[in-house]
Amino acid sequence: MAQVLVFVDQVDGVVRKPSLELLAVARRLGEPVAVVVGAGAGGAAGVLGGHGAVRVLVSEASEFAELLVVPKVDALEAAVGVVSPVAVLLPSSGENKEVAARLAVRLGSGVLVDAVDVVAGEGGPVVVQSVFAAGFSVRSRVSRGVPVVTVKPNAAAVEEVAAAGAVEELAVVFGGGPAARVVSREARAVSGRPELTEAAVVVSGGRGVGGAEGFGVVEALADALGGAVGASRAAVDAGWYPHAGQVGQTGKSVSPQLYVANGISGAIQHRAGMQTSKTIVAVNKDAEAPIFDLVDFGVVGDLFKVLPQLTDEINHRKN
Numbered sequence: 001m002a003q004v005l006v007f008v009d010q011v012d013g014v015v016r017k018p019s020l021e022l023l024a025v026a027r028r029l030g031e032p033v034a035v036v037v038g039a040g041a042g043g044a045a046g047v048l049g050g051h052g053a054v055r056v057l058v059s060e061a062s063e064f065a066e067l068l069v070v071p072k073v074d075a076l077e078a079a080v081g082v083v084s085p086v087a088v089l090l091p092s093s094g095e096n097k098e099v100a101a102r103l104a105v106r107l108g109s110g111v112l113v114d115a116v117d118v119v120a121g122e123g124g125p126v127v128v129q130s131v132f133a134a135g136f137s138v139r140s141r142v143s144r145g146v147p148v149v150t151v152k153p154n155a156a157a158v159e160e161v162a163a164a165g166a167v168e169e170l171a172v173v174f175g176g177g178p179a180a181r182v183v184s185r186e187a188r189a190v191s192g193r194p195e196l197t198e199a200a201v202v203v204s205g206g207r208g209v210g211g212a213e214g215f216g217v218v219e220a221l222a223d224a225l226g227g228a229v230g231a232s233r234a235a236v237d238a239g240w241y242p243h244a245g246q247v248g249q250t251g252k253s254v255s256p257q258l259y260v261a262n263g264i265s266g267a268i269q270h271r272a273g274m275q276t277s278k279t280i281v282a283v284n285k286d287a288e289a290p291i292f293d294l295v296d297f298g299v300v301g302d303l304f305k306v307l308p309q310l311t312d313e314i315n316h317r318k319n
C-alpha cells in the first residue's frame with residue numbers, strides 16, 4: 001500500500017491534536033508514516049502508533065531547537081527519500097506553510113495550503129479548500145511530483161487505530177544555508193483553555209460586549225463548553241482583548257466544530273476567519289446583523305442576558 005508522510009507538531013513528546021487528526025486524513029490515502037523531530041521526539045512514538053502510524057521516523061538533532069524552518073525542510077526531504085510517499089501532509093500554521101512551500105520547491109512538485117479536507121482521487125490526492133472568505137469550496141490536485149499539503153485543524157476527527165508504529169532513526173543532512181536562529185524563548189501565560197486555532201469550540205466576543213469587562217460572560221461560556229475565546233477586530237482594536245485572540249482576515253483562522261459569535265456584526269473580515277466552522281451560533285441584539293446570514297442557529301437578544309442563562313444551563317446539565 002502507498003505510504004503518506006505526516007509531519008508531527010510536538011513539544012517534549014506531547015503530540016498536538018492537529019497532528020493526530022492528520023493521521024486520520026492520511027489513512028484515506030494510504031499508510032501513515034509519521035515524521036517527528038526535535039527534543040523528546042522519540043517519546044511521541046507510542047501515541048503516533050496508537051493513532052495509525054505504521055512507521056515513525058525520528059530525529060532529535062539540536063538543529064531543530066536552534067534554527068527555524070530550514071531544518072524541518074531538511075528532515076522532510078530526507079523522509080521523502082526514505083518513504084517515496086504519495087503525499088506529504090502538515091498541520092496548517094505560519095511556519096509549517098513556509099516549510100511546505102520550501103519542500104515543494106526542493107521536490108519540484110506543488111503545494112496546497114489550508115485544506116479543509118483531503119480525499120483520494122484517480123490522479124492522486126484531491127484537496128478541498130475554502131476560498132474568498134469561505135464563499136466557495138475549491139477542489140484541487142497537484143499535477144506533478146509529490147503533493148505537499150497543509151491541513152487546517154479540525155478537518156477530521158481524531159481516531160485511535162492501533163498500528164505498528166515502528167520507530168526508525170531518520171538520518172538528516174542539514175543544508176547549513178541561511179536560516180532564522182532562535183536567540184531566546186519566553187513562556188506564554190497559560191490560560192488553561194485550548195489553543196484558539198486548534199479548539200473544537202470557540203466562543204467569541206465583538207463590539208457588542210461593550211468593553212473589556214464584558215468578555216467575562218464570553219469567557220464563562222467558553223469555560224463551560226471547554227472552548228477557546230476569540231474576539232473580533234473591533235474588540236481587539238478597542239483594547240478589550242489581546243491581539244492573540246483575534247479571529248478574522250488580519251487575525252487567526254479557526255475551523256472549530258462549534259463557533260459562538262456574541263455581539264459580532266459579521267463583517268467580511270471576521271467571516272473570513274471563521275466561516276469554515278462546522279456549526280455557527282450567533283447572539284446579537286440587532287436582528288439585521290449580517291452574521292445572521294450565515295449562522296445555523298441565531299438568537300436575537302441581549303448577550304448579557306442570554307449568555308449567563310446558557311452558561312448556567314450547560315453547567316447544570318454537566319453536573
